Amino acid sequence: MFSSPLRRALKRGLKPGGDLVEELRGLDDYVISSKRDAEAICEALSTLPGDRSYSTKHFSTPLHELTGLFQDVDGRQCPAFEQLYEEGLPELIRIFDAMVDDASNEEVDDLLYVLKILAMYGSFEGAQKVVEAARMSLKPEAFMWHVILSTFSEEHPQREFVLQALSDPLPTGFVAIGLLDSANGAAINGAFDQHPFDSSAGTRMLRQWLEDPDPEKFSYAHSATAALPFISNPPRDELLALAMDHPDPGVQMEAGWAAGELGRESGLEVLARFCLDVNHSDTAQRYLEELERADLIPSEAQEESFQAKAEFSSWLSHPNELGQAPDSLEIVDHRQLNWPPEGKRRPMWLIRYVLRDDTGLEEDDIDCGLVGSVTWCFFLYKMNQRPPEDVYAIHCYWEMEHAELIDEQEVTDPNEYAGMLAQWTGDPLESPTITQVAEISPKLNIPARFVALATARLAGAEGWVVLDGARSTWFPQAEQPSDVHESVILKIHVGRQLLGFNDQPDRKSFLVEETPSRSPEEYLAAYEKLLDDAVDAGCPHQKKLLGNHSLLASHFERYIDLLVETKKVDRHEAIIQAYQRLLTAAQHASETVQEEAFDSFGILGVSFDAYVDALKSQNHEAEIAATIEVFEPHWQHNLGYGRLGSAAYLAGQYDVAEPFFLNIRDGMDSYYRSETMSMLAEIWHQRGETKAASDLLIDCLKQNRTDFQESEYLSDRQMFAESYQGHRATYLRLFSDGEEELAKEGLPDELG
Incomplete structure (x- = not known):
């Protein structure tokens, strides 16, 4: 009988020297439906816990990958589900019991993942294990607990057992x-x-939660308030x-809903008032609708323009966007448009x-977004410095990309x-280089099928040319906001055609001069106030x-620059003093604060090299x-x-x-791109x-050359070429006959 991709991957991964994590990750979106696949998963689980050493190569474990397969089953009716329910869940419970008493931090994360699967599958034994854990x-502060327990709020067969079992204590x-x-x-x-x-007790x-002053x-x-209609x-x-x-409007609105649920007019009045607050109207209206009192929504809150602003505010407030209301x-423009496709x-x-x-420390955040089709704001495109027609064009192009009616590609070979x-x-272009090309679907009903963007100079001025037959257009750099990705030019050009905008606007008139609104002295005072607050353990x-x-992290470099410029202090001493204040504060902070502060991209990580x-x-x-001794426990990964x-x-x-360098060589797939390999070679x-030393550098050079040759993208080729040149320079510095030896290995002076 033929073997499935899953069974073959499991067989390879379980062999001596096999890499089960890598094998299972290679399956991509494999769907599990057969009993034989499920049996193979159970057999693999029977080998665990096994070797419990944690590898930073994948930042995952065999247990995590095997547990994840339970989520890839093709529904509860397929043979695989029954097999995993009957045989797989007991294996997960056995592994949980074997590991939980002495589990490392990473292993606890895996065990919480196991609990998620036990909850999801709905067995009584699984629910018992959730209650026990x-x-x-x-790890009671882990967010995964919310995921685990949320499973029991729907029509879960063990819901009543779990909720009652955890109610006391x-x-x-x-x-x-x-x-x-x-x-x-x-x-x-x-x-x-x-x-x-x-x-x-409840x-x-x-x-306690209602009286906690911490905004976080x-x-x-909010959750506590939602429970009040069900409290005696x-x-x-x-x-x-x-x-x-x-103090939080969201909690106040939830209180209005709770009071309304209890039949109290005071709660309905609160919600009606919030309907007129553009930053909270969406939620307040939804609550009134849930309470079947939509008749209380004020007419002003139902006007189209008000609802557009309310929708945009709600979108901006999402944690993935601004994370707060503006x-x-x-409203800077409103019109009716024939929107493609x-x-x-x-x-x-x-x-x-x-x-x-x-x-x-920062300037006010000002930008512009669209409501009417897909509500969205491109925070990096500086839409507030563009003509309305260009803004509509960018949004239109972007939506057509997502509808797979425009296919834009980076050009790897100009x-x-x-x-x-x-x-x-037009007039001759200087040094034109094509960087982007877009294929336009005939469904969009514009003449172009292929449109290209090229960087160039025209009459000595920098800019871009969009190559589109008779519609080809020059876009001067001086008419665009600064520090914006060049691909936006292609979006403007094509989007304007899609929307029928033919007249070219005066783009310069929309640009805003970006100058600091506060003096260096004001900036330094503001930074130092925040620094004082950061080292105060009592600061909320x-x-x-x-x-x-x-x-404090994102402005650290500018703070140092201004200290040197205005107070004439030694730069290195300024860095040392400021960084050590932050380091001391982090070391004495709570565990949750330490976890973020010592993160590689946290406040201490971003300035570590400068320190x-x-x-x-x-x-x-x-x-x-x-x-190094302080950071080593926190930085157990390749970076x-x-x-x-x-x-x-x-x-x-x-x-x-x-x-440290050996950990990278042995645990990082692309170790040969790292400059640390040159350092390791120098040590040897x-x-x-x-x-x-020679073998290591030649290995790095050859693998960079292979990546360069196989890469489809110009930007990636540049990265591989830079890595190649770095290792080559090290080789030539270490070995007097380096040129000759590299020539023997067929390694050229340059890639290209």
Whole structure:
């Protein structure tokens, strides 16, 4: 009988020396339906836990990959589901029990993933294991608990058991929030009589969340408020009053809904008022509709322009966008347009938002988005500095791309499309280079089928030419906002044709001069105030200041620049002093703050190299060694190995650097592109291991050459060529006969 791709991958991965993670990842979107596939998964699970060493090569484990296969089953009716239910779930439970008592941090993540599958499949034994894990406080702050427990809010066969089992005693941490949200969902659907938090212990927790002043915990207050219609008096009314007075508008609206659910007119009045707040109208109207009181929505809130602004505000407030409501919204253009591909006439709005800076470090965030088709804002295109027609054109082109009616590609070989340059009949172009090409579907009903974009100079001025037959157009760089990707020019040109915009606008008149609105002294004072707050463990904003997306991190370099410029301090000393304040603050912060602060891209990670360079310049090699020891537990990955190894190498501590570099060589597929391999070769060469050094560099050169030859993209080729040149320079520096040896290996001076 023929074997399936899954069974073949499992067989290869389970062989001695096999890589099960890599084999399973190679299956892509494989769907599991047969019993034999499910049996093979169960057989593979029977080999676990096995070797529990964690490999940073994939940032995954065999357990994680095998567990993930349970999600790839083709429905509950296929033979694979029954087999995994009967045989696979017991294997997962066995593995969980074998690992949980001494699980590492990474293994706990895998075990939570196992719990997710146990919850999803609906067995009683699986639900028991979820309850057991919740009671043992297994990483109780992990978001995965919300995913696990949310499974039990729908028509889950074990819902009643889990919610009752966890109601006394109630769990702690984020597990409690997961239980609360799951119970709220079930209660709203009338699934049970008594809410798990309808107890003295439960109402105490609800009160704590409602009284917590930390803005990052306001979502907990929101969940607490959603439970209030299902909580008994007298505590319910006290908690509802707290929710009504909560500083977060979202919690206030939830309180309005809760009061309305209880039949109280005061709650409906709150929601009606919020309907007139453009930043909260969408939610307030939805709540009134859920309460079957849409008649209370004010007529002003139902006007088209108001609803357009409300929709845009809701979109901007999503965590994936601005993450908060803007301070102001203004409609800058409104018109009816025949929108492709159907050409249906639609009302469109361009809306400018302003989000004011309250830190003293940044300019106000001002941009423009579209409502009417797909609500969207291109934050990097500076739409507020463009004519309305260009903005509509960009959005239109983008939507047609997503509809697969336009296929835009980066040009890897400009010579392939060089013949299109003949379409330009204007004044001679200087140094034209085609960078993008777009294929237009005939369904869009415009003359062009292939349109190309080229960078060039015209009469000495930089710009772009769009090559489109008789419609070919020159776009001067001086008429475009600065620092925007060139592909936007192609979008403007084609999008204007799609929408029938023929007249060229005065683009320069829309540009805004971008000048700082505050003096260097004001900027320094603002940064130092935030720095003082960051080192204050009692500051409620410490996590925001030291965590991900910290302004102190993104403005660190400019802060140092201005210190040097205005106060004439030594640059390296300024870096050392500022960085050490941040480092000390992070070391004394809570565990959750530390996790973000020590992240490779966190506040300490982004300036780590500058700090090490500064220490080296001041001959503080001992402090570099101490810094490496501090960061090593946090940076157990290839990026961390590279940065820590490079720091040790810079300090002349080659015995410390070498193990980090070896981790990269042995655990990173593209190790040969890393400059750390040149450093490793230098260490070996200095130690007299010249053959090993030579072999490593030649291996890196050959693999970079192969990648260069096989790459389809010009930008990737440039990257491979730069890596090649770096290793080649190292080889020539280390070996006096390097030119001759490289020639013997067929390795040229340059790739191309």
